[in-house]
Amino acid sequence: xxxxxxxxxxxxxxxxxxxxxxxxxxxxxxxxxxxxxxxxxxxxxxxxxxxxxxxxxxxxxxxxxxxxxxxxxxxxxxxxxxxxxxxx
Numbered sequence: 001x002x003x004x005x006x007x008x009x010x011x012x013x014x015x016x017x018x019x020x021x022x023x024x025x026x027x028x029x030x031x032x033x034x035x036x037x038x039x040x041x042x043x044x045x046x047x048x049x050x051x052x053x054x055x056x057x058x059x060x061x062x063x064x065x066x067x068x069x070x071x072x073x074x075x076x077x078x079x080x081x082x083x084x085x086x087x088x
Contacts, residue, residue, distance in 0.1 A: 009035055013047045020060040023086045027064045045069070060087075 007015065012035040020026050026034075028041040037043070041064075048058040049072050059081040063069040071078035082088045 009037060009040070009043070010047050012036065013044050014051065014053075014056050017048065017058060017061060018056045020057060022057075025060045025062045025082070025087055028061055028069065029064050031061055048072070057081075060085075 013031055016026070016031050016034050028044045029038070031044045032038055032040040035044070044061070048061060049070070051058055052072065059071055059073075059078045061069070068075060068078050068082070079088065
C-alpha cells in the first residue's frame with residue numbers, strides 16, 4: 001500500500017474501503033490501522049457517513065464487536081446489501 005503515503009487520511013480510508021472484496025468486511029478499527037492512524041476508528045466512521053459514492057462500499061465496514069454499526073443509507077439497507085453479498 002505504498003501508494004497511500006501521499007494521500008490524506010480521508011483519501012486513504014476511501015481507497016481502502018473501495019478495495020474490500022465483495023462478501024468480506026473490515027472493521028472500522030482495521031480501516032483506521034491500514035490508513036496509518038490505528039486510533040482513528042471514529043474518524044473512519046465520520047468519513048464513511050459522508051460518502052455517497054456507490055463505488056465505495058461503505059456497507060462492508062462493521063464494528064469490532066461484529067455488529068453492523070451505522071450506514072448513511074439506513075441500517076436495514078446495510079444488512080440487505082451484506083446479505084446479498086453472502087456475508088450475513
